[in-house]
Amino acid sequence: MNVLKIWAGACALTVALSSGLAAEVSVSQSNDPTAPIDARLAQLLGQERAGLALVEGSRLAGLVAEPQKTAKRPLFAAVASTNAPTRAAARKATEGAPRVTDPMWLAAQPAPKGDQQFRCLATALYFEARGESLHGQAAVAEVILNRVEARTYPNSICGVVNQGGKGGCQFSYTCDGKPETIGDRRAWDVAGRIARAMLDGAPRELTQGATHFHTPAVNPKWARSFTRTAKIGSHIFYREPMRVASAAPAQVATATAPLRQSARTKQD
Template identity: 50%
Template sequence: MSVLKSWTGGAFLLLALAGGLRAEVTVSQSNDPAEGSEQGLVALLFQDRSGLEAVAPERITAITTTPRAKAGKADAAPTQITAEWLASQPEATGNGEFQCLANAIYHEARGESLPGQVAVAEVILNRVDDPRFPASICGVVHQGNGRGCQFSWACDGRSDAVRNGEVYGEVKKVARAMLDGAPRDLTDGATYFHTRAVRPSWSRRFVETARIGAHLFYANPLQTASN
């Protein structure tokens, strides 16, 4: 029971008793010093009762009822992204950085398994954290050089329109979870990847860290300080 409800119940009890007090004070004409305090208490109680009688019953119910606890939200950053967890999440939304990550996952890995999509997201976020790459997701996704773009779909001249809304909805949830702090533990810090169908020359300069779905993932080799 709330403190307010307890106080209100006590106040109604005092008001009920106040009728008897008022009758005694009315018939008593003594100069007892306690009489003044009793009269003051009675007056105060009847003022309170008058005030309460002016309050709508539903308002009294509202202020004397313990509020219900709000339903808890799902974890913003799960310890592991699973299909079951994704299915329980509402539609994912976000700012421009969120959109860039969702678009990259969609175009690079929409046909991949859930781990494959998470792995691509890891590479993009790992690049954002690496000073050798742009410091924003959109900067990483649209980074280019004289030979083209880091992610070919971003500048291959083809339409980037989303054609599978259902898959894109799931991809957006993956992007949201990764931005909210889901762990990056699938690719061991990878900042590069390519499909199994090719073997680019640059891959020889890096350390392979994982093979997930159709992609191979790579990280920069560890460098030791020279004397």
Template identity: 45%
Template sequence: MKTLKITLKAIALTALIGATFLPFGVQADVTLSTSNDPNAFLGAQVSQLLTHERDSVMAIETDTVAQLLANFKPVTKPKPPMQVEYSKQFLAEQPAASGGENWECLTQALYFEARGESVKGQFAVAEVILNRASSSKFPDSVCDVINQGTGKKYQCQFTYTCDGRAEVINEKKAWTRVGKIARLMLDGAPRRLTDGATHYHTKAVNPRWARAFPRTASIGVHYFYRMPRA
């Protein structure tokens, strides 16, 4: 083993390596092994201290990360608006539609109220129904909106629900087409045709209420109106 031979005063030797105290002024030859290098000992102590500090910092950081994760709320990007074209070709490219009770009610309303209208006109009628469902002045579901007043003379909101005729689906293509429109509208298609209209009537009639309601659109054989604002 490589050694270093150095001469130290006894008091210095006592301070550094804990050797037996020698009388003041007495010198001694001392051989120190490099394996007991005081620098190495001090280095080990520093290393332990740094390790302790590192573990403490890591513990603090771990707690901080855990707290951040507990309070983390992912940011979701808003969905882009649905792209809709008011054409038969666009509807032909859409998948066959189906749905629950509200889809069934909306499809029936479009079929019996507007199947002879243009695609744009059918979307407009769907807007009116959904605008009503979104308004506090009407029932809050599509089916309840459509069936409001049904069975009461002159009080039904949609003629086909109280005209005394059986609702029979004879035109399968028309049913498929309006079913797709109902699905698109219930899934969030934009309501941009009628400017918030909640009422409409055919151009063949002139109901009294229409005189007090602002007209918002004229599409196909229908006029569309919004309720007067207070």
């Protein structure tokens, strides 16, 4: 069957290719519509043979020959070879890094413990974000750690969490007059695990360097001039603009604006 199909295709192509050489031969029967069908076929086959005879043997062989099979190249072979070192480096860089938003990984870690800085971070996550997802709690932890590394904030976690300013406390649970009572042990364990993972080097890749956040229920003035970087759960995150040494005092003062209303009012 394949041979017949190839032969038929070759014949059709041959007739098309040789039409210029045999232009003086008419294949039309429109002048004699009463001619018998077998006579028409005989005439057509005769013309086809004549056309084939005019085609070079090498050209005809090329028409009927099966196409050569070429080895298939993987679709992404070039990309894979080019990016292989980059991907390998990325895997090496993140190998062993805490996967703070992976619930299976987080649950497999030992019971969290640490010094006073660890407790300050865990406490802030508990009172500010315990109703959030793992991503949401990790995002709040990023803000606190980003502030620790910024020059305009205290250089310790406890210092950042307990910092006060003209507008009040940064985290209002620290000065709302209520005792810091841990009533939900499960939520405290989760907050502690996230705090431990972040202190152990979990990548900060959720908020793009944010130093502020608030809930949609409030609209602080500083949000108008800060760069919005993410919305995760019920929090909107911002990165404060770059400031130069000659920044006006009013601009610097905005850096100590409170982050948001305490989650304690919402959750307790």
